[in-house]
Amino acid sequence: MSSRKKTLLKVIILGDSGVGKTSLMQQFVNSKFSHQYKATIGADFLTKEITIDNGKQVTLQIWDTAGQERFQSLGVAFYRGADCCVLCYDVTNEKSLNNLASWKDEFLIQSNASNPADFPFIIIGNKIDVDESKKIPSLQKKLNNITNNQLGGLNYPVFETSAKDAINVEPAFEVVAKMALQQEELNDAGNDVNDDYNDAINIHLESEGSGCAC
Amino acid sequence: MSLYEAPATTTGHLALPTDKTHSRSGSSYSGNYSFINMYDCPSPGSSHAVDPTVESELEELHLTEELNSAKRLGEVAEVDEGDEGDGQGQGQGQGQEADEDSSVKESDTSDSKDGTIVGSDTSGTNAGSQVSATMVGSSSVLSLARNSNISVSTRTSSIPFDPTSSILDISDQAVHDQVLKSNFDRYGFKKPSSEGSNGVSGERYNTWFKDYSRYLERNKKKWQALMKNNGLGEAESRTKPPNRFPPKSDKVKKLIRKGIPAEWRGNAWFFYAGGHEKLNKHTGVYEQIVRDTEGVHNKDTEVIERDLNRTFPDNIYFNKSLETKHLKDSQLNSSAGKEETQSIKSLRRVLVAFAHYQPHIGYCQSLNFLAGLLLLFMREERCFWMLVILTERIIPKVHSANLEGVHIDQGVLMLCIKEYIPQLWGILGKNFEGETLSEDKILTRLPPVTLVTSSWFMSVFVGNLPIETTLRVWDILWYEGSKSIFRISLTICKMCLEDTAFNSRGNVGSGAEIDQIELFQFMQNYPKTIIDPNILIDNCFKKIGGYGFGSLSQDEINKCREFVGKQRARLTSKKQSVMKAEMSDEERRALQSSGFDGEIHDVYGFHRSIMSGVAWNKNISNRMKKKWKK
Numbered sequence: 001m002s003s004r005k006k007t008l009l010k011v012i013i014l015g016d017s018g019v020g021k022t023s024l025m026q027q028f029v030n031s032k033f034s035h036q037y038k039a040t041i042g043a044d045f046l047t048k049e050i051t052i053d054n055g056k057q058v059t060l061q062i063w064d065t066a067g068q069e070r071f072q073s074l075g076v077a078f079y080r081g082a083d084c085c086v087l088c089y090d091v092t093n094e095k096s097l098n099n100l101a102s103w104k105d106e107f108l109i110q111s112n113a114s115n116p117a118d119f120p121f122i123i124i125g126n127k128i129d130v131d132e133s134k135k136i137p138s139l140q141k142k143l144n145n146i147t148n149n150q151l152g153g154l155n156y157p158v159f160e161t162s163a164k165d166a167i168n169v170e171p172a173f174e175v176v177a178k179m180a181l182q183q184e185e186l187n188d189a190g191n192d193v194n195d196d197y198n199d200a201i202n203i204h205l206e207s208e209g210s211g212c213a214c
Numbered sequence: 215m216s217l218y219e220a221p222a223t224t225t226g227h228l229a230l231p232t233d234k235t236h237s238r239s240g241s242s243y244s245g246n247y248s249f250i251n252m253y254d255c256p257s258p259g260s261s262h263a264v265d266p267t268v269e270s271e272l273e274e275l276h277l278t279e280e281l282n283s284a285k286r287l288g289e290v291a292e293v294d295e296g297d298e299g300d301g302q303g304q305g306q307g308q309g310q311e312a313d314e315d316s317s318v319k320e321s322d323t324s325d326s327k328d329g330t331i332v333g334s335d336t337s338g339t340n341a342g343s344q345v346s347a348t349m350v351g352s353s354s355v356l357s358l359a360r361n362s363n364i365s366v367s368t369r370t371s372s373i374p375f376d377p378t379s380s381i382l383d384i385s386d387q388a389v390h391d392q393v394l395k396s397n398f399d400r401y402g403f404k405k406p407s408s409e410g411s412n413g414v415s416g417e418r419y420n421t422w423f424k425d426y427s428r429y430l431e432r433n434k435k436k437w438q439a440l441m442k443n444n445g446l447g448e449a450e451s452r453t454k455p456p457n458r459f460p461p462k463s464d465k466v467k468k469l470i471r472k473g474i475p476a477e478w479r480g481n482a483w484f485f486y487a488g489g490h491e492k493l494n495k496h497t498g499v500y501e502q503i504v505r506d507t508e509g510v511h512n513k514d515t516e517v518i519e520r521d522l523n524r525t526f527p528d529n530i531y532f533n534k535s536l537e538t539k540h541l542k543d544s545q546l547n548s549s550a551g552k553e554e555t556q557s558i559k560s561l562r563r564v565l566v567a568f569a570h571y572q573p574h575i576g577y578c579q580s581l582n583f584l585a586g587l588l589l590l591f592m593r594e595e596r597c598f599w600m601l602v603i604l605t606e607r608i609i610p611k612v613h614s615a616n617l618e619g620v621h622i623d624q625g626v627l628m629l630c631i632k633e634y635i636p637q638l639w640g641i642l643g644k645n646f647e648g649e650t651l652s653e654d655k656i657l658t659r660l661p662p663v664t665l666v667t668s669s670w671f672m673s674v675f676v677g678n679l680p681i682e683t684t685l686r687v688w689d690i691l692w693y694e695g696s697k698s699i700f701r702i703s704l705t706i707c708k709m710c711l712e713d714t715a716f717n718s719r720g721n722v723g724s725g726a727e728i729d730q731i732e733l734f735q736f737m738q739n740y741p742k743t744i745i746d747p748n749i750l751i752d753n754c755f756k757k758i759g760g761y762g763f764g765s766l767s768q769d770e771i772n773k774c775r776e777f778v779g780k781q782r783a784r785l786t787s788k789k790q791s792v793m794k795a796e797m798s799d800e801e802r803r804a805l806q807s808s809g810f811d812g813e814i815h816d817v818y819g820f821h822r823s824i825m826s827g828v829a830w831n832k833n834i835s836n837r838m839k840k841k842w843k844k
Binding site for chain 1: 516517520521523524525526527528533535578579580582583615616617620621662664665666668669672673677731734735738
């Protein structure tokens with residue numbers, strides 16, 4: 001892994017259907033917004049090279065996913081090896097806010113992250129361009145409630161964005177990049193002592209053993 | 215220049231089109247064609263409008279047919295010996311005009327008037343002028359086509375609107391030229407602009423379209439001859455789409471693979487998929503469901519609502535704002551696009567009704583694309599039953615709540631790639647970590663490429679392939695069944711492999727993550743460039759010079775599906791029993807992610823003689839290619 005020529009950071013965007021995952025990705029990567037995005041089936045991704053403030057060049061590989069619950073079972077293949085996960089909700093849709101925790105849990109199960117408690121998540125509330133009256137009432141309170149109780153009281157960075165008007169999208173992804181880089185370096189450092197890849201193989205052997213015993 | 219002057223209420227219905235009749239601008243084969251009236255426009259819900267006695271006679275007629283075809287209709291019965299023997303659907307073509315309808319007569323009268331306007335309206339448009347100018351022209355041809363449909367009708371129905379009228383008949387020279395000039399294709403899809411990175415530019419589209427439309431003309435003549443030989447009213451087929459088609463046979467199959475004339479598509483798909491049988495068995499059911507589900511709010515309708523405008527935002531029948539976009543591009547905002555088109559309303563009703571009728575499926579994203587495309591070719595009720603047929607018989611469980619069918623079919627596809635395109639499997643059959651998946655791991659941990667290919671199955675290529683190519687695949691799908699999806703998928707995969715761009719990537723392919731990702735992206739974008747359907751179809755089916763995937767039989771697919779399904783079931787039960795054992799969350803997670811790879815020992819054995827057939831074909835074709843080169 002240290003043999004990689006350039007630093008590739010894998011980012012997964014999760015969240016309910018229609019919260020604007022595709023729009024966020026498109027806005028960040030291509031600086032454009034369209035009313036004409038189609039519902040995402042399966043998964044899609046785009047890459048963007050950015051420079052982080054310490055001058056380090058990284059390639060962000062951003063995975064956009066289908067939001068409907070049943071599609072989660074298809075995601076296994078690309079959750080693995082993620083360096084950061086973006087949890088999205090729609091500031092006009094309370095349900096999407098309430099689902100953040102289940103997206104997080106599902107991700108941790110499928111990604112087999114080696115340090116689930118420390119895995120970097122970031123929360124994005126999208127569509128702040130809409131009329132104030134349409135927004136979730138007392139949003140801040142509800143969001144705090146969710147991060148404290150369901151997301152384990154962890155201080156994940158929270159951004160409110162508008163993919164449509166390009167508000168806060170770039171800053172959010174800059175943070176994503178930094179967090180992902182940190183995670184990647186952490187993984188690389190850990191690889192010398194306890195390579196998570198080898199780890200997986202060990203576990204595999206064990207499980208086979210226990211399977212036979214049954 | 216509003217596209218839809220439709221009555222705001224859902225009770226008034228648009229009485230049908232047909233007057234897409236255009237005064238012909240003379241062309242060589244004109245004689246027969248003056249005032250072509252392509253569209254059988256059964257009035258919405260017309261099967262209910264039909265004289266009840268006629269209906270009951272039809273029922274009787276169908277009773278015997280149904281007995282005959284009961285076997286064919288069964289899930290297992292989607293069997294076909296290799297590439298032969300399509301004899302089974304004999305006789306299903308009788309007495310199926312339940313939907314034929316008198317409304318055609320009404321609309322027949324408004325003939326050339328609109329047509330001439332189409333012509334003159336655009337004659338002034340300088341072909342070389344700016345985008346906006348062509349846009350005006352394009353909108354007008356479509357809007358006129360639509361407006362002309364909007365004759366006042368006093369008949370009421372809860373199922374208004376027949377969108378089949380959207381297909382422009384390009385054998386009419388004026389329309390043909392118009393499609394060329396327009397920014398929209400004949401189905402109302404916005405032609406790809408040059409900005410589009412993935413697809414195909416409008417220019418390339420036009421170059422191709424000129425050739426392809428000549429092909430379509432020749433092809434339609436073949437269809438007309440076929441109809442005539444089968445005693446199916448020649449006159450009928452000249453004036454409106456036939457409702458009956460010849461029984462299945464090798465000859466018909468061949469012609470189907472060459473493509474069904476666009477303006478006959480809806481009826482032909484419906485006919486060969488067994489739609490008439492289904493509909494006649496369930497008379498009035500759709501209307502009832504629509505009534506029952508009106509105003510319902512639940513988990514499914516929530517997702518449906520979000521997807522309605524995300525289905526064909528690039529189609530003028532689904533997105534009204536496209537029409538006005540050239541006028542106020544800058545101020546195009548949500549309000550401009552808010553006005554709902556009739557197609558959107560139909561789409562909502564169909565999807566909500568479907569979710570209600572098939573509760574084990576409910577609503578699954580991608581059904582919107584399937585229903586959306588069907589709605590361009592047939593009216594709501596038929597569209598609904600086609601969705602039922604697709605999800606019950608052709609790709610069962612693919613859209614079910616756990617997407618089990620997707621996993622199974624992807625497993626089957628991967629086994630097929632491994633068997634038939636081993637070279638490609640060497641590249642794709644790896645996980646993102648670059649680890650080559652052995653046979654026993656394929657099914658537990660599908661390779662990443664299945665994220666691309668699963669969408670091919672769920673959407674049956676809608677949005678994956680260019681529209682015209684998708685339609686040709688659909689022609690085959692409704693006639694030949696699910697094996698077509700596998701055959702076409704394999705063909706696309708092999709075309710990828712043979713593409714030089716892929717090879718340059720593939721060679722780098724040490725399996726490093728970054729290469730896997732690039733290949734993934736390539737596989738995802740490549741199908742969008744297959745603008746010429748004939749290349750895809752020929753590659754798939756041609757015995758000489760093609761890949762020979764036409765010999766992958768439904769029987770083989772079904773067996774393979776069964777195998778994969780069983781393996782997965784075994785795995786699941788094993789998983790569950792292990793999971794019940796006491797262990798920490800961490801252990802459980804580790805175990806889960808290890809994928810239980812060791813648990814699968816069975817290996818599927820393909821019918822080898824088929825393989826040798828492919829090899830043989832390949833061999834011959836290579837020799838032939840060399841010969842031709844000389």
